[in-house]
Amino acid sequence: MENAILKFEKLLRENVNYFPEISKNVLEEKKTGKWSKKEILGHLVDSAVHNLVRFTEINYAEKPYRHRPYNQIDLVNLNQYQEMDIDELIQLWFVLxxxxxxxxxxxxxxxxxYKIVLSDESVIDLRFLMTDYVEHLEHHINQIKS
Known part of the structure; x- marks a missing residue:
């Protein structure tokens, strides 16, 4: 777990200052059927919100914990990340x-x-979920940087 935390901290440290340097045009460019880089960052905000709840709730909820999926596309659209001020979006992402x-x-x-039951009834543990969260974050950060 220590390696995942160190990687996580490095990703945050490096990118909280990098994201503001990306031009508005690059951040907001949309390709048919794809999120803009800004919307990908918004998706990472949604992911952080949901995982913050999961990582805390599992400590007091009935065991095994049941993982609740969320509609990623709807959330990005409903939260209107494409129109959001980039500095506020970055700050929200970083603080969460x-x-x-x-x-x-x-x-x-x-x-x-702690055991976690996914929607397909497969079982993972909190260690896997937390480590996977960091991998998910890194994957999308790389999309933003490409």
Whole structure:
């Protein structure tokens, strides 16, 4: 878990200052059927919101914890990230993820083993979900940077 946290912190540190340097045109450019880079960042905000809830709720919810999916496309559209001020969007992304880092650092070994039932009834643990969250974040950051 320590490696995932270090990677997470590095991703936040490097990109909170990088994202504001990307031109507005590049951030807002849309291709048919694809999110803009700005909307990808908005998707990362939605992901942070949902995972912040998951990472905290699992500690007091009935076990095994049932993972609730969300409609990613609808949320990006409803939250209107394409029209949002980029500095506010970056700040929102950073603050939410900084809180997730704090939670990840405070999770004990017992909690990392809590079972999570996915919508397809497969079972993972909190350690996998947290590590996968960092991988998901890195994947989308790379899309923004490309």
């Amino acid at each position: 993820n900084n809180q997730i880092v704090k939670i990840m650092k405070s999770v004990n070994e017992e909690a990392l083993n």
